[in-house]
Amino acid sequence: MSDHSESTTPSSTSTRTTEHAPSISSDSLSKTKSAIESLSAILSSFPSNLSFSISSNPNPAFSLLHDPQVASQVSSLLREPNSGAGDNNLCRWLYDTFQSGDPNLQLIVLRFLPIIVGIYLSRVALRKPLAGFEAVLLALYAHETTSRAGQPITMNVPNLSLPSVYHEAKAPINNNSTELNLAVISPSLEPHGTVRSTRRARIVGVALELYHSKIYHMPVGSKIDFCDFCVVWAGQDNNDDRDLNKESGSNGRKEGRIPLPWELLQPVLRILGHCLMGNTKNKELFDAAWAACNSLYARSMHDINPKALLATGSLLKLGKKAMEPSEDLDPTEIRKSNVLVI
Incomplete structure (x- = not known):
């Protein structure tokens, strides 16, 4: 698994991020300074431009968040064979940084979530100590549990019996058949203090839902890391459906396919949908x-999973359309090729 980071120099990154960075409060600045000082003690070398940027x-x-040198070092530490243990300093820093409650610092933790989840799910079957990774995942899950306040995430499904800007309909009758239909995107959450095998997919899935909600703030390298791990989790060769269970040459750990229940696969596909169809070209x-x-x-x-087939197949169709030459078309207009001339 290769490490992806933006190919920019520290000085250019500092200039670029300074231009687009929103100002923050003095309390947030104090928390950030403390977090940077703690992280500098963990990394082997710390960018001088970041130390200077504090003031x-x-x-x-x-x-x-956007520094490529920090991203590369943190990614390398997370991929080490003994990473994820309960006494791991980097995991402790990630946990404390997210628990600080500062939204800007929480984005930094989410930036490395694809690697945390990727390494964690790949090592679960090996029964290695992963209490450090689990503490970070539980912190994210608890954050979402609190913010949702026991409510599920729902969306309104359009009802064709009601008029819209795209079509007309007869005067609707006020009954259950014409009311808006609510689809549950993510069920309500129950608090959990430990990660058990029966809860693992749900806890990781909720963490990925949080990542997806902040995905527009994430650097491209973080999204590429996520896509790479999806290939590992699938464990399928596109050419001949061979299992890809293999030893990683970088650190000797065994990686391969993992169970993909819908509660885990659904947020995965949402993130991939953004990566395929997002604004970033x-x-x-x-x-x-x-x-x-x-x-x-x-x-x-391979699994003969109809729901997953429909979702992944739809993403592939959207991806193919994105590859086609773009045209500035109004979807509400009828194309000339579809007009019958008599």
Whole structure:
């Protein structure tokens, strides 16, 4: 699994992020300074521009989020064979940083969630000590449990019996058949203090839902990491459906396919949908997301999972449309090719 980070120099990154970074309060600045000092003690080398930006940058957390040197070092530490243990200093820093309650610092933790989840799910079957990773995941889950206040995430499903800007309908009758239909996107959450095998997919899925809600703030490298791990989780070769269980050459750990229940697969597909169809026109990200969707589609075919087949197949169709030359078309207008001329 390769480490992805933006190919920019620290100085150019500092200039770019300073221009787009929103200002923060003095309390947030104090928390950020403390977090940066703690992280500098963990990393082997710390960018001098970040240390300088504490006093010169209105939002040093924003610079930390997008710094490629920090991302590379943290990613390498998370991928080490003994990472994820309960006494791991980096896991403790990630946990404390998220628990600080500062939204800017929480984004930094979420930036590394794909690697945390990827390594964690790949090592669960090996029965290695992963209390450090689980503490971070439980912190994210508890945050979502509190913010949702026992309510599920729902959406309104359009009812064609009601008029819209795209079609007309007869005067609706006020009964259950014409009322808006609510679809549950994510059920209500129950508090959990430990990660058991029966809860693991739900806890990780909720953490990924939180990541998806902040995905527009995430650097491209974080999204590519996620797409790469999706290929590993699928465990399918697109060419001949061979299992990809194998030893990783970087650190000797065994990686391969994992169970993909819907409560885990659903947020995964939402994130991949953003990577395919998001506003960021990044070819490397698109290619990584395309490969991930193909692998998950092959996995769905192997498992004969109709729901997953429909979802992954739809993403592939959307991806193919995104590859086609773009035209500025109004979807409400009828194309000339569809008009019958008599």
